[in-house]
Amino acid sequence: DAGVTQSPTHLIKTRGQQVTLRCSPISGHKSVSWYQQVLGQGPQFIFQYYEKEERGRGNFPDRFSARQFPNYSSELNVNALLLGDSALYLCASRAVDGIDYNEQFFGPGTRLTVL
Amino acid sequence: ELKVEQNPLFLSMQEGKNYTIYCNYSTTSDRLYWYRQDPGKSLESLFVLLSNGAVKQEGRLMASLDTKARLSTLHITAAVHDLSATYFCAVDISRQLTFGSGTQLTVLP
Numbered sequence: 001d002a003g004v005t006q007s008p009t010h011l012i013k014t015r016g017q018q019v020t021l022r023c024s025p026i027s028g029h030k031s032v033s034w035y036q037q038v039l040g041q042g043p044q045f046i047f048q049y050y051e052k053e054e055r056g057r058g059n060f061p062d063r064f065s066a067r068q069f070p071n072y073s074s075e076l077n078v079n080a081l082l083l084g085d086s087a088l089y090l091c092a093s094r095a096v097d098g099i100d101y102n103e104q105f106f107g108p109g110t111r112l113t114v115l
Numbered sequence: 116e117l118k119v120e121q122n123p124l125f126l127s128m129q130e131g132k133n134y135t136i137y138c139n140y141s142t143t144s145d146r147l148y149w150y151r152q153d154p155g156k157s158l159e160s161l162f163v164l165l166s167n168g169a170v171k172q173e174g175r176l177m178a179s180l181d182t183k184a185r186l187s188t189l190h191i192t193a194a195v196h197d198l199s200a201t202y203f204c205a206v207d208i209s210r211q212l213t214f215g216s217g218t219q220l221t222v223l224p
Contacts, residue, residue, distance in 0.1 A: 033211070
């Protein structure tokens with residue numbers, strides 16, 4: 001079975017631009033979460049979505065937004081990019097029932113560089 | 116605000132030696148995870164600990180959870196070079212994970 005997939009793998013943007021990152025969860029998983037990992041730090045929670053609704057939001061500015069589609073895939077949008085937005089963006093999917101219920105599975109990440 | 120503290124942050128150890136990484140957290144939770152991350156890579160799930168007293172072992176790694184003390188440990192037995200990586204603990208509150216800062220482990224020959 002395919003794991004969590006994310007695209008693109010790498011992205012280079014300049015300050016002030018906008019970026020959209022994409023995530024497809026494991027088949028059958030209905031919950032998607034986004035995390036930001038700055039170099040040398042642990043990941044920080046950004047958003048959680050389930051059934052197309054936002055179920056949780058971390059301490060990030062309104063420049064960060066996300067949505068979930070009927071097929072449970074998700075997009076993370078960041079507007080007005082700052083140098084400090086340079087990070088590895090991780091998507092995690094979770095089943096809402098069954099044997100995988102308690103575990104979040106992470107995708108390979110999108111590395112965003114803001115120049 | 117939930118705080119998750121790992122120590123040590125950096126650990127160099129010789130092959131064959133044993134060591135323990137500690138993860139303390141500030142809020143009640145009965146779900147704790149350990150992940151491994153290789154440079155430039157994503158997070159690999161190692162252990163899911165779901166109750167007080169939970170102990171899980173896989174190869175040279177063993178994780179435990181004491182919810183009353185708000186403490187989890189990751190014990191490394193007879194370290195080998197392949198274990199060199201960064202290890203994170205993460206506490207689950209309402210399915211939102213709060214991660215520690217990570218322990219960068221280097222196993223020396």
